[in-house]
Amino acid sequence: MSCKSSSSTVSKKETKRENKTVVNHLIETASDNLGVKYKAGGTTKNGFDCSGLVYTTFESEHITLPRSSFEQAKIGTVIPLKDAQKGDLIFFKTNKSKQINHVGLITEVNASEIKFIHSSTSKGVIISSTKEPYYQNSFAQVNRILE
Secondary structure (H helix, E strand, C coil), rough: CCCCCCCCCCCCCHHHHHHHHHHHHHHHHHHHCHHHHHCCCCCCCCCCCHHHHHHHHCCHHHHHHHCCCHHHCCCCEEEHHHHCCCCCCCCCCCCCCCCEEEEEEEEEECCCCEEEEEEEEEEEEEEEEEHHHHHHHHHEEEEECCC
């Protein structure tokens, strides 16, 4: 009798389930750093900057991202804000900057707001909302990294 291995194609459902697990791990990993202080160039529990938090969080799932928020904004697929999901990256142009200079990881999406974890210069690693005027006024784009 011969033995043929079954097809190795992965169904869309399995891929989606794996992505959901990865997204949940990313959010857990980032959330483990809530309260860690802000540190320019920081990528450890001693302090994070915004892109350092995102970089380190994705690294925990063996996904290598560029180190700066400006470069992170160039990868993945830019999607409309209304299509944002947990695990997507949200980018901002803060303090009247002409280019993207801030990033967060989306942790929650509902009809009226998006919550995201990031490292702010004043409060360190926190969860903020797109309802806050500061982030409403500086929103730039959302990128999907995990398809």
